[in-house]
């Protein structure tokens with residue numbers, strides 16, 4: 001089991017992952033789910049790990065425990081809906097042996113995408129799982145990990161065990177100087193009896209992907225931009241190794257579109273939550289161009305946004321006003337989205353390239369027959 005099973009690990013990293021992530025279509029990153037006639041895609045966006053590292057740091061610094069609780073809730077909801085989107089098996093719904101086999105593959109998948117290596121111990125009778133991770137995303141850098149360490153694990157395990165009272169606690173962390181990160185997930189009564197302080201979130205969204213999800217997010221030929229993530233990898237701007245996308249030494253993390261909308265909706269639970277997210281995205285994009293002078297052009301900004309999955313993009317400037325049209329922007333069924341993360345990124349990029357502070361405050365949404373379009377104005 002775990003790190004001692006190099007064959008399975010090799011199979012997932014080298015065979016399964018490259019096939020299931022579709023990265024050769026401009027404007028779209030897709031993960032394949034299902035088989036045969038049921039085969040379909042989930043829409044994803046590649047987001048720098050640094051954004052989540054800073055979001056956790058800043059929210060906790062400003063709001064303390066009430067802020068970290070919101071982050072944990074977001075993580076648990078993302079983990080839970082991800083289980084449902086990826087059609088994870090649920091305990092009791094398949095036989096025990098099959099469940100454990102699936103679990104092993106899922107853990108390795110998470111290991112490949114999120115971590116250097118990962119090991120686990122499971123006790124299904126007590127609905128308990130323990131993960132030991134090395135070089136795991138986000139918490140390795142900030143010692144926090146509410147989103148994808150404790151929260152994300154809780155959501156995934158609650159989904160797989162069909163028990164919303166399952167929570168998770170991080171008991172050691174490389175971000176604090178420990179040798180490895182460790183997360184324990186089990187029903188909250190058990191966590192209590194083990195004297196582990198947990199956060200809780202039992203209000204988990206029931207996901208029902210509507211027909212529109214597939215229509216709006218289906219691959220369409222792009223009009224404006226022709227660069228895919230694969231193209232940027234081929235031209236050595238990004239690298240892709242063992243399920244992990246890197247820009248220079250910075251990790252990028254694939255998040256399903258629904259999760260981004262969900263995150264922004266839940267951040268409304270803290271007064272400045274989305275302003276913090278906007279600011280972090282702005283600073284990240286600005287620094288990326290500052291540190292890499294060769295990228296200082298609107299063409300690069302355009303290619304970067306298209307290749308990381310944000311859709312088909314056209315940046316124009318008229319009488320001092322920048323206008324960005326995005327066709328086939330990632331869609332999920334949320335009311336009144338405000339695109340803080342995306343607008344922050346674009347504002348940071350365009351500000352640094354143009355040498356003036358450009359904030360994309362205004363936006364319009366338009367729907368055509370099968371495309372969700374967003375226009376930003378500075």
Ligand SMILES: [Zn+2]
Nearest residue numbers: 139173174181
């Ligand atoms: Zn950690």
